[in-house]
Amino acid sequence: MITQRPPAERFTGSSVKRTEDPRLLTGRGRYVADIRLPGMLHAAFCRSPHAHARLLRLDTAAARQAPGVVAIFDGWEMARLTSATGGMAEMMGSERLPKYSLLCTDKVRLVGDPVALVVAESRAQAEDAVELIEAEYEELPAVMSEDQARDASLPAIFEDLGSNILFGPDQKVFGDVEGAFAAADRVVRARISQHRHQNVPMEGRAILAAFDRASGELVAHAATQGVNTTRQIVAAQLQMPLDKVRVLAQDIGGSFGLKFGASREEVACCAASRELARPVRWIEDRMENLTVSGQAREESFIVEAAVTTAGEILGMRVEMVIDSGAYPGFAPGIISTVREMIPGPYRMRALSFSATGIITNKATYVAYRGPWASETFVRERLIDLVAAELGLDPVEVRLRNLAERDQPPLRMVTGPSLAGITAKESLRRMTELFDFPRFREQQATARAAGRYLGVGVATYVEPAPGPRPETPPTELEWVRASLGEDGTVSVFTAQMPHGQSHQTTLAQIAADQFGVDFDQVRVVVGDTDQVPEGFGTGGSRFAAMAGGAALHATRRLRTQVLELAAQLLDLSPSSLDIRDGAVVGEGVPGGGLPLPELVRRANEAAAAGLIPPGTDTGLEASFGFDGGQGGWSGGTHCCVVEVDHMSGKVELLRYLVVEDCGELINPAVVEGQIRGGVAQGIGAVLLERSAYDEWGQYLSSTFMDYLLPTTTDVPNIEIHHLETVPLDQDVNFRGVGEGGMIVAPPTICNAVADAIAPTGGRVLEQHLPPQRILELMGAIPERG
Amino acid sequence: MTPIRLTVNGQVREGAVEARLTLADFLRDQLGLTGTHLGCEHGVCGACTVLLDGEPARSCLVLAVQAQGAEVTTVEGLSEGDGLSPLQQAMRDNFSFQCGFCTPGFLIQAHALLRENPKPTEQEVRLALSGNLCRCTGYQSIVAGVLAAAEAL
Numbered sequence: 001m002i003t004q005r006p007p008a009e010r011f012t013g014s015s016v017k018r019t020e021d022p023r024l025l026t027g028r029g030r031y032v033a034d035i036r037l038p039g040m041l042h043a044a045f046c047r048s049p050h051a052h053a054r055l056l057r058l059d060t061a062a063a064r065q066a067p068g069v070v071a072i073f074d075g076w077e078m079a080r081l082t083s084a085t086g087g088m089a090e091m092m093g094s095e096r097l098p099k100y101s102l103l104c105t106d107k108v109r110l111v112g113d114p115v116a117l118v119v120a121e122s123r124a125q126a127e128d129a130v131e132l133i134e135a136e137y138e139e140l141p142a143v144m145s146e147d148q149a150r151d152a153s154l155p156a157i158f159e160d161l162g163s164n165i166l167f168g169p170d171q172k173v174f175g176d177v178e179g180a181f182a183a184a185d186r187v188v189r190a191r192i193s194q195h196r197h198q199n200v201p202m203e204g205r206a207i208l209a210a211f212d213r214a215s216g217e218l219v220a221h222a223a224t225q226g227v228n229t230t231r232q233i234v235a236a237q238l239q240m241p242l243d244k245v246r247v248l249a250q251d252i253g254g255s256f257g258l259k260f261g262a263s264r265e266e267v268a269c270c271a272a273s274r275e276l277a278r279p280v281r282w283i284e285d286r287m288e289n290l291t292v293s294g295q296a297r298e299e300s301f302i303v304e305a306a307v308t309t310a311g312e313i314l315g316m317r318v319e320m321v322i323d324s325g326a327y328p329g330f331a332p333g334i335i336s337t338v339r340e341m342i343p344g345p346y347r348m349r350a351l352s353f354s355a356t357g358i359i360t361n362k363a364t365y366v367a368y369r370g371p372w373a374s375e376t377f378v379r380e381r382l383i384d385l386v387a388a389e390l391g392l393d394p395v396e397v398r399l400r401n402l403a404e405r406d407q408p409p410l411r412m413v414t415g416p417s418l419a420g421i422t423a424k425e426s427l428r429r430m431t432e433l434f435d436f437p438r439f440r441e442q443q444a445t446a447r448a449a450g451r452y453l454g455v456g457v458a459t460y461v462e463p464a465p466g467p468r469p470e471t472p473p474t475e476l477e478w479v480r481a482s483l484g485e486d487g488t489v490s491v492f493t494a495q496m497p498h499g500q501s502h503q504t505t506l507a508q509i510a511a512d513q514f515g516v517d518f519d520q521v522r523v524v525v526g527d528t529d530q531v532p533e534g535f536g537t538g539g540s541r542f543a544a545m546a547g548g549a550a551l552h553a554t555r556r557l558r559t560q561v562l563e564l565a566a567q568l569l570d571l572s573p574s575s576l577d578i579r580d581g582a583v584v585g586e587g588v589p590g591g592g593l594p595l596p597e598l599v600r601r602a603n604e605a606a607a608a609g610l611i612p613p614g615t616d617t618g619l620e621a622s623f624g625f626d627g628g629q630g631g632w633s634g635g636t637h638c639c640v641v642e643v644d645h646m647s648g649k650v651e652l653l654r655y656l657v658v659e660d661c662g663e664l665i666n667p668a669v670v671e672g673q674i675r676g677g678v679a680q681g682i683g684a685v686l687l688e689r690s691a692y693d694e695w696g697q698y699l700s701s702t703f704m705d706y707l708l709p710t711t712t713d714v715p716n717i718e719i720h721h722l723e724t725v726p727l728d729q730d731v732n733f734r735g736v737g738e739g740g741m742i743v744a745p746p747t748i749c750n751a752v753a754d755a756i757a758p759t760g761g762r763v764l765e766q767h768l769p770p771q772r773i774l775e776l777m778g779a780i781p782e783r784g
Numbered sequence: 785m786t787p788i789r790l791t792v793n794g795q796v797r798e799g800a801v802e803a804r805l806t807l808a809d810f811l812r813d814q815l816g817l818t819g820t821h822l823g824c825e826h827g828v829c830g831a832c833t834v835l836l837d838g839e840p841a842r843s844c845l846v847l848a849v850q851a852q853g854a855e856v857t858t859v860e861g862l863s864e865g866d867g868l869s870p871l872q873q874a875m876r877d878n879f880s881f882q883c884g885f886c887t888p889g890f891l892i893q894a895h896a897l898l899r900e901n902p903k904p905t906e907q908e909v910r911l912a913l914s915g916n917l918c919r920c921t922g923y924q925s926i927v928a929g930v931l932a933a934a935e936a937l
């Protein structure tokens with residue numbers, strides 16, 4: 001029987017200070033670039049200057065003679081050392097996979113495509129040698145847009161695919177779409193698009209691969225969101241047995257979806273290390289990171305909403321086009337989530353959805369924080385367009401359409417249950433926190449004075465983890481917990497923190513469940529030899545899935561320890577408890593048996609054969625958790641802006657968040673995740689764009705061109721937590737990593753649209769830098 | 785190779801460097817002071833900020849030979865032993881950082897700010913830190929940490 005510690009004594013739910021901070025604040029963190037191994041070599045890549053070209057000739061002779069150069073691998077040599085199959089795209093289950101190699105052999109497909117790997121004694125020497133490689137190209141027309149991808153007269157980027165259409169259009173229909181549109185008073189149509197932007201972690205990609213010829217083992221120190229996933233890809237592409245690849249990860253300088261598995265460059269470095277039997281390190285520089293690490297979000301939608309004059313949304317028709325970039329990536333994998341999630345927390349009963357993927361000469365489409373976020377952007381922008389067309393208030397239109405918990409069917413038209421949903425409460429709460437009628441008065445006064453104020457809201461839900469699947473297979477997240485001889489509890493997880501404070505939050509849960517102090521728990525991450533299976537951190541699955549697994553694993557360990565203690569003390573397990581690192585209870589001698597003493601006595605008893613068979617003396621327990629009853633994260637954001645009609649600059653005057661991410665493990669960590677996500681959303685709308693010219697040259701390859709938000713761009717963000725509806729008996733933590741980035745862009749765009757409405761400007765896109773705002777306001781002509 | 789001699793975190797350090805070697809690479813690769821991070825290597829992100837003769841400087845834009853005879857303070861020099869300085873403690877108390885990569889630059893910049901202006905306003909903190917990029921936090925927690933440090937000092 002489990003006795004819960006009283007709330008006042010619990011670590012879970014309080015802002016326990018981060019375990020990670022003492023090392024990170026004193027310069028003692030250890031990122032890949034901080035690790036040096038004896039005999040370590042440095043890698044640099046020779047990259048294509050063309051977006052689309054045949055590689056006719058590559059002359060590395062001069063480079064091979066350059067000082068410090070140890071080896072140069074061109075595409076053919078690398079192809080001999082590695083397998084082209086087994087990469088990330090296959091792991092994602094992409095159906096239509098072209099043939100290509102880690103380094104280019106006969107063709108380059110984007111600016112920055114790697115054609116050769118130089119390995120030298122220093123990074124500077126490797127980069128010097130790259131400059132000495134002579135490559136001859138025959139340029140091909142670049143495919144840079146949807147129209148060009150559909151143009152059969154342009155060359156196929158992958159000849160074996162025969163065209164630049166990666167997949168689709170594939171259509172799926174939910175509910176009675178024809179009936180919904182027949183019953184509509186009006187149909188609101190729009191083409192809404194998201195622009196290309198990207199993760200930009202402060203630390204780029206990085207790997208240090210060290211092959212040991214004696215053991216035949218390759219050890220890769222990686223910057224990764226999951227060591228197991230990285231190991232699978234490295235092993236597959238190097239055609240090595242899984243147990244001969246060990247992946248280690250320590251501190252990671254952010255990722256936001258970018259650092260999954262192993263990229264072509266990272267696998268190439270592993271291959272080079274195996275070939276040379278020396279450690280090889282590659283630290284991506286910022287230009288490489290911005291140009292070729294991966295980009296996201298470039299999607300466009302033709303949408304139609306069937307609505308009544310009262311503002312009820314009966315159904316939607318959606319045609320999506322996703323620009324997958326050059327090499328196979330994440331694009332095919334997100335379609336099903338965008339489709340499933342696009343009804344969001346709303347009652348609409350009909351949806352037709354089709355998606356087409358195109359291939360272009362741009363960086364590969366990667367996952368970026370809330371990769372499916374376009375469903376929220378399109379829906380929430382469309383709702384405001386509906387409100388504008390009907391002359392209704394956008395908040396009222398949302399309230400009219402949001403699902404109510406007591407009104408069946410509490411289910412998205414696409415299938416998922418909306419059990420426990422609090423979206424409507426979040427919007428109602430927002431109307432209490434922000435005085436919309438008063439703002440409308442202020443707005444009218446400001447408008448009369450020639451000032452453009454606007455307010456925007458957006459409401460969303462996020463499957464973190466989402467409702468429990470009604471049919472197997474369910475996916476499990478494993479945590480292993482063990483009790484050490486010093487009485488500390490070790491918790492092993494495949495989650496790989498890169499800013500999310502997992503080492504703090506898992507320890508909070510484990511300490512409470514097991515009955516030790518927070519400092520007595522050690523969270524072990526980042527070593528394929530130690531952590532259980534699992535793909536790693538991503539999809540906001542940490543809180544519910546790993547948190548839940550840790551809760552159950554440490555409970556199981558506790559039960560095991562109490563049973564063992566009961567054997568040793570000849571007492572009943574039900575009379576015992578673990579408190580502050582000791583087994584306590586009526587009849588325990590000396591008022592308590594400290595855990596180190598228990599472990600020692602258990603070992604002695606086991607050695608002496610005094611423990612009855614069947615008693616588990618392993619002092620270790622694992623649990624694979626399926627997310628329990630699951631549930632949604634979500635909420636409503638609200639933003640107030642002022643648009644300067646002279647400069648086109650948008651000032652964020654206020655930003656409010658009402659959110660529900662279940663039971664909070666660590667409120668300060670939760671709020672940090674929300675604010676960070678909102679800041680990325682602000683960047684996406686007002687600053688960031690991965691820009692190409694028509695020839696496929698990349699225009700945003702430095703921080704002077706790719707603008708990240710700074711302290712003066714991000715306002716203070718007011719966060720209000722909503723009380724959650726518990727669905728599970730034990731685990732009601734929900735993920736919170738992605739929501740801010742999912743819902744901030746439509747919130748800000750809706751506010752800007754509201755501000756500039758008097759000018760007739762219609763916001764149908766996500767990127768709203770000053771020039772675009774002035775165009776939309778009619779202040780300057782459209783550049784086209 | 786050019787011999788250089790400078791004071792880093794109060795200790796005299798010597799080295800022999802190529803003229804093109806940056807101060808950041810010298811600190812990290814030759815002195816093993818890897819607390820100074822390289823986030824862009826073109827002077828924008830601020831992760832590599834160190835104090836050079838007392839003033840914040842981007843160590844990715846300074847050549848090691850230019851630091852000849854200079855006094856350099858890195859993040860490792862902000863606290864003694866295993867403890868945290870009042871600024872670092874305030875940053876910890878306010879959950880200022882997440883992944884930690886931008887952290888050394890912010891700490892150095894904030895340290896310099898508080899030395900010049902011990903009681904800055906929020907707006908002054910924001911302006912002083914506006915040349916440092918953080919991708920994780922949205923900055924509010926960093927600003928709060930600096931203001932709390934000012935309060936504590």
